Amino acid sequence: MSLAVQLPGLELKNPVMPASGCFGFGKEYSQFYDLDKLGAIIVKAATGEARYGNPTPRVAETESGMLNAIGLQNPGVETIVKEELPFLRPFHTPVIANVAGSTVEEYVYVAKTLNKSDDISALELNISCPNVKEGGVQFGTDPELAKEVTYKVKEASDYPVYVKLSPNVSNITAMAKAVADAGADGLSMINTLTGMQINLKQRKPIIANQTGGLSGPAIKPIAIRMIYEVKQALDIPIIGMGGIMTAEDVLEFLLAGANAVAVGTANFQNPLACPEIIQQLPETLKKYGFRSVEEAIGKGHEG
Template sequence: MSLRVDLPGLSLKNPIMPASGCFGFGREFSELYDLHQLGAIIIKAATQEKRYGNQTPRVAETASGMLNAIGLQNPGVATIIDEELPFLQSFDVPVVANVAGSSVEEYVHVARKLSESELVHALELNISCPNVKEGGIQFGTDPDLAREVTYKVKEVSKVPLYVKLSPNVSNIVAMAKAVAEAGSDGLSMINTLTGMQIHLPSKRPLLANQTGGLSGPAIKPIAIRMIYEVKQHVSIPIIGMGGVTTAEDVVEFLLAGASAVAVGTANFQNPFVCPEIIEALPQALEKYGFTSVEDCIGKGHPHESSYLSRT
């Protein structure tokens, strides 16, 4: 059973990778298992300068999910390149760097630095973080802004670019088309949905930031629907994410049209979930009659041959 998938910039031995923000820069999880097993690693978002992020509480559990409002805490792109990325080189796993910012100039700066470092295989352009006051999500909800920032980042990036789409839009296909037209090599979808929880004893929003991004199995049907819709209109490959906890979830994402899958919130419930999914995936694919991961991609579509990605 081949689990191999080849995507722009990413030669994956399997389609499973931890999602950005749920895995730090890999150090903590490297103490639990050999990161070499992973298909790839998407590291925590980088901004131009270091950011402390929001006040706490930053997380709240919800039914089959969680809200988070970390606020893009990170030590800044230069420190990430000097102190975090070299550590990941020893695992022989493709590294995807998540690029955040509050202006086109910041996105371009961060993307240029990371791609010039030669320590990352691809960039994930984070135009969909709901937890920072300025920038971030506005680029992810306006197709024209998304097109512009994608085009500018693509101009400076020496590695392939995956734009991470926000589900907080009414027309996800328009967003996907805009960034594909601007030259994005792939899509990463979906980021979290904006939500809120009220803390009953205090009668106030529980998160210090008031709103947070909803993730986990609660949002999986939304991710599946959006990937399915986008796959029908856009030919660039999709890294799917949103509530993946099992190998069967991975099969579902592949059927919807994803070529690889990122696992986020489930890492918190079970820190060994990524290697466990990788181990269970061949059997899950076989159960539904597939002979490889590539064989399964897009097969949830009635006329899947016309929608197949270029992989």
């Protein structure tokens, strides 16, 4: 059975890739399995300069999910290009770099720096991180800002650009249209939902940043709904994500309209989540009457 999927700039042997921020730059999980098994790898966000992130605690477990407020900690885009990306060179798996910033200029700088690297195949434009004070999510909640930053990053980069949308908006289709108008090659959706958890004994939020991004199975129905809505309104490739734990979940995202999927939180519970899902995918597709991944994409819209 063919699991292959073609997306702008990406020839994927299967549609499953680890999500940004849940896989570092690949080294740690390469101890558990051969990264060649993956469809692609989305590496951790890069900013213009090194970022040191938020105070701890940065994570909290919730019912069917988790909150995180890491704060985009990363060594800066130049260090990532020089010291992190070369590790992934020997693998036959396309790498998608995640671009973050506080200003349009910073996004452009990161995209330009990544443009010099031959170790990547596409960019994921992160306009949706809810955990940093400046930048990030405001670009993801205002269609005009989203359009501007997408346009400028497209101009600065020769790589295809997938814009990662925030679910913390009332009209996801308007955001999708705005970035598509600005030339986005694809969408990546959804990022985390802003949430909070309060410790009863301490009478204060568990996460030092107070709020964090909710991920995991708790947000899957929201991701499915948003992808479904965008797919109805627009013809643009989508990398779907939000609480994927099983091959059945992957199929649900495909039916909603995703062309490929990213697995995030599940990696923390099970370091082998991605290869196990990939292994189970052919059987699951067959069980529901599909002969390939391509055949299942968008099939939730007929009927």
